[in-house]
Amino acid sequence: MGKSKRKAKKSPFIIIIFILIIGICGYLSFNNYTKMSKLKNDNNKKKAEYLVLNKKYNELLKSNKDFSNELEKEKDIDQTIDNSKKEVFELAKKAEENIQNGKTNYKIAYLTFDDGPYYLTHEVLNVLKEKQVKATFFTIGAGKESCIDNRSFNCTLLYKKIVDNGHTIANHTYSHAIFAGLYSSVDNFIRDIQKQEDLIYSKTNVKTNIMRFPGGSSTAKSLKNDIIIKLREKGYGWIDWTAQDGDGGALKTRDQAWNIFTKSINDNIEVVLFHDYNYITYSILPDAIKYLEDNNYIILPLFHDSVMVNK
Ligand SMILES: [Zn+2]
Known part of the structure; x- marks a missing residue:
């Protein structure tokens, strides 16, 4: 009980x-x-x-x-293309803001190619076209009338092809003469920028407004701040890079490039430095694009208002 x-x-x-x-x-x-x-x-x-x-x-x-x-x-x-690009860049700006405010899981990678155009730039453009990716080309002018990698071809013809394919064309100075006077004075540097701006304009009708210092902005040493002031007056923004595959140095193998590249991709917005003369970079490019896309990166061309472009 x-x-x-x-x-x-x-x-x-x-x-x-x-x-x-x-x-x-x-x-x-x-x-x-x-x-x-x-x-x-x-x-x-x-x-x-x-x-x-x-x-x-x-x-x-x-x-x-x-x-x-x-x-x-x-x-x-050109005006019509320009207007379409403006619209796209407004969207890209919004995407950058969303990334920075943590409102999206997507990330952005800006692929940049320095020192061209080279004859190899044809192949780089083909890969980008095939992958439907837009990039940015920091071009120079000295010696480009006869390509270093194919003397019988005039590489200045490629400025227009870069623009027509929807990429951003940018200024990397005319001479790139880091060890031959480019950085001898602010005026000399600005003259070199102007010379490249004029050359690109004559071939494309595009006035460049983004530049990259040859060797990176630290190469300008004590002139850097005064150069930046002058660039700002001319409506230019400038940019270094946050990621790379090491192709500006003595790259020996594809694996080496791949390891440097993948290790350098960490941030929500990356600016990747490549050189369009480098065959190793060309050989990893399709995989590099896939790697970025698999890791949630949207690949975009640079624009003046981008948060990554210093003004
Ligand atoms: Zn360079």
Whole structure:
């Protein structure tokens, strides 16, 4: 009897505990459910944002293709391409802000190619076209009328091809003469920038507004600040880099380049330094693009308003 009394007393207690457990489980799964659907919504939002950006790029690609056939007929063609690019860059600016505010899981990589154009630039452009990727070319002018890697070809013709393929063309000075007077004075440096700006403009009708110091901004040493002031007056922004494959140095193997490259990709917005004369870089380029895309990077061409361009 005593036992069954205790049982009878216990029962309501067990029922209450049971109800409580059911309640807690219910609350937790509801909470999880709302969290899950919020996450799903966020992901959908991010996906939509990414798709809009990609769609804009594809439209730009298509329009460039159509426009290049109409080049002879359309006089305001460059303006039209320019307007499309402006629209894309506004979206890219928004994407940069979202990344910096932690509102998206997507990241941005800016691929940059220095010191060209070279004859090899043809092949680099082909890879970028195939992968539907837009990059930035920091070009120079000295010696480009006869390509170093194919003397019978005039590499200055490639400025226009770079622009027509939708990439950003940028200024890396005319001479790149780091050890032959480029950094001898502020005026000398600015003259060299102007000379390259004029050359690019004469071939493309594009006025450059982003530059990279040959050797990187630290190479300008004590002249750096005064050069930057003058550049700002001329409407230029400048940029170094945050990632690379080491192709500016003595790269020996593809594996070496690949290791340096993958180790250097860490930040939410990366500026990758490549050189379009380097065959090792050319050989890893398709894999490098895949690696970035697999790691959630959107690959974009640089623009003056980018947070990565110093003004
Ligand atoms: Zn350089």
